[in-house]
Amino acid sequence: MTVWWILDIVLLVVVVPVVIYLLAGVLSEARGIVPSVRRIGAAAAAGSADLDAVPLLLTTQDQVIRTIETAANYGGSLDVILDDASEE
Amino acid sequence: MPAAGVVLILTVVAIVLVLVYFLVSTIVALRQITKGLDAAIASVVEIIEKSAPVEEVVGTINQYLDAGVDLLEGLLVKKAGMRDAVGLVDGLYPGAAAAGFRNFPESTEITAPRISEVYTKGTLTLARLGREAPIAAASPSGGAILRNVTGGSLAARSLYPEVRQTRPERLQRSPVIGTDAPVQYEPSDSPGVRRRLPGGTAVLDDPAPATPPPANAPDAQNDPEGEPGADTRPV
Numbered sequence: 001m002t003v004w005w006i007l008d009i010v011l012l013v014v015v016v017p018v019v020i021y022l023l024a025g026v027l028s029e030a031r032g033i034v035p036s037v038r039r040i041g042a043a044a045a046a047g048s049a050d051l052d053a054v055p056l057l058l059t060t061q062d063q064v065i066r067t068i069e070t071a072a073n074y075g076g077s078l079d080v081i082l083d084d085a086s087e088e
Numbered sequence: 089m090p091a092a093g094v095v096l097i098l099t100v101v102a103i104v105l106v107l108v109y110f111l112v113s114t115i116v117a118l119r120q121i122t123k124g125l126d127a128a129i130a131s132v133v134e135i136i137e138k139s140a141p142v143e144e145v146v147g148t149i150n151q152y153l154d155a156g157v158d159l160l161e162g163l164l165v166k167k168a169g170m171r172d173a174v175g176l177v178d179g180l181y182p183g184a185a186a187a188g189f190r191n192f193p194e195s196t197e198i199t200a201p202r203i204s205e206v207y208t209k210g211t212l213t214l215a216r217l218g219r220e221a222p223i224a225a226a227s228p229s230g231g232a233i234l235r236n237v238t239g240g241s242l243a244a245r246s247l248y249p250e251v252r253q254t255r256p257e258r259l260q261r262s263p264v265i266g267t268d269a270p271v272q273y274e275p276s277d278s279p280g281v282r283r284r285l286p287g288g289t290a291v292l293d294d295p296a297p298a299t300p301p302p303a304n305a306p307d308a309q310n311d312p313e314g315e316p317g318a319d320t321r322p323v
Contacts, residue, residue: 041127
């Protein structure tokens with residue numbers, strides 16, 4: 001009978017507090033992750049929205065190609081019109 | 089049942105209840121985390137999909153821009169020569185000569201000539217005198233700067249005719265003008281010619297005295313060539 005009482009006391013004094021402490025720690029950390037995950041989701045959504053202008057790069061590409069082609073045409077004309085620099 | 093057994097059973101039941109509470113709470117928190125990560129993953133997937141063609145597009149843009157740079161550099165060097173091309177670029181973008189042309193590594197070794205710079209006449213004069221101009225340090229005439237810190241202001245006299253340098257007291261003073269001036273000047277008949285100096289010396293003998301216009305004529309009142317304060321009444 002005495003052994004049973006000792007086991008009861010150990011269970012109440014040692015096991016229960018340890019279990020509660022550990023479970024409380026796990027729950028606290030799990031709840032602390034939730035706001036961070038929400039912020040990560042918001043940042044990812046904002047980053048995705050920022051990339052909505054990426055298709056405009058195609059317009060930029062077309063403009064650059066046309067500009068370089070125009071410059072090349074002018075350069076070709078100048079190459080014909082102007083004499084080359086004299087060799088020193 | 090002994091009392092110790094009852095206490096043991098109650099303790100175990102309490103432990104189980106505590107386990108249930110904390111584990112259920114943890115499960116709820118983990119589900120919230122899962123939902124948040126799902127949303128984040130969806131956004132990240134969007135980012136990946138949207139940024140996928142960026143590399144190709146930017147690569148094409150860079151390719152064309154590189155071709156443009158090659159074209160313009162080659163044309164400039166071909167038409168102007170390496171030395172003048174470097175000078176022209178350095179004149180437009182000061183300091184660019186140090187970087188040189190991308191396709192012409194030897195361009196970094198060339199001293200850029202000072203071209204494509206426009207200075208006013210006064211600036212060039214000051215530069216030649218070595219005074220007061222920032223470009224004096226690189227004066228085209230070369231040599232040391234003729235800056236005289238203590239008597240520099242007197243050197244400016246050399247810019248003016250000799251009579252103003254050495255005999256300023258012989259110069260005629262500027263006339264006092266106005267209706268109450270001590271010397272009244274007669275109006276001139278022709279632009280730039282004064283009929284009579286205040287001392288009585290005739291400067292111009294007018295063969296045919298001009299008939300002054302009537303006083304009430306607007307041209308006589310507003311003759312821009314007349315002396316200020318002159319009597320414009322008809323003779």
